[in-house]
Every structure is written in structure tokens, then in C-alpha cells.
Amino acid sequence: MGALPKKKISKRRRGNRRAHSAINSRQMSRCDNCNSLLPSHRTCPVCGHYRSKEIYEMDQPKVKFR
Numbered sequence: 714m715g716a717l718p719k720k721k722i723s724k725r726r727r728g729n730r731r732a733h734s735a736i737n738s739r740q741m742s743r744c745d746n747c748n749s750l751l752p753s754h755r756t757c758p759v760c761g762h763y764r765s766k767e768i769y770e771m772d773q774p775k776v777k778f779r
């Protein structure tokens with residue numbers, strides 16, 4: 714047997730520990746070129762620009778939005 718907890722952690726204690734572990738929504742910013750809302754550090758899915766430089770043209774198949 715591996716290491717086991719000595720005592721059961723109560724619901725209150727477990728909840729208190731998890732109080733800070735919620736996932737926050739992504740940091741959003743505006744595109745320099747078309748002013749649309751997008752997650753920061755990502756190429757714009759609307760116009761294909763990143764930091765006012767064109768990365769890909771929009772008639773090409775779109776790079777998957779991540």
C-alpha cells in the first residue's frame with residue numbers, strides 16, 4: 714500500500730482548499746487592425762493580423778483558433 718491520508722478531510726476543509734482553484738476566463742484584448750475582441754497573444758481570427766502585421770491571408774484556410 715502507498716501513502717494514505719491519516720484523517721478524512723471534511724467538506725468544509727476541502728471546499729476551503731478549492732476556493733482558489735476556479736478557472737478564470739481568458740484575458741481578452743482588441744485587435745490592432747480590425748478592433749475585434751480576441752484572446753491576447755493570438756493571431757486575429759477575423760483579419761489574420763498579429764501586432765498590426767499580417768500573418769495569413771483570409772482567403773486561405775483559417776488557422777485553427779486556439
Ligand SMILES: [Zn+2]
Binds near residue numbers: 744745746747757
Ligand atoms: Zn483583426
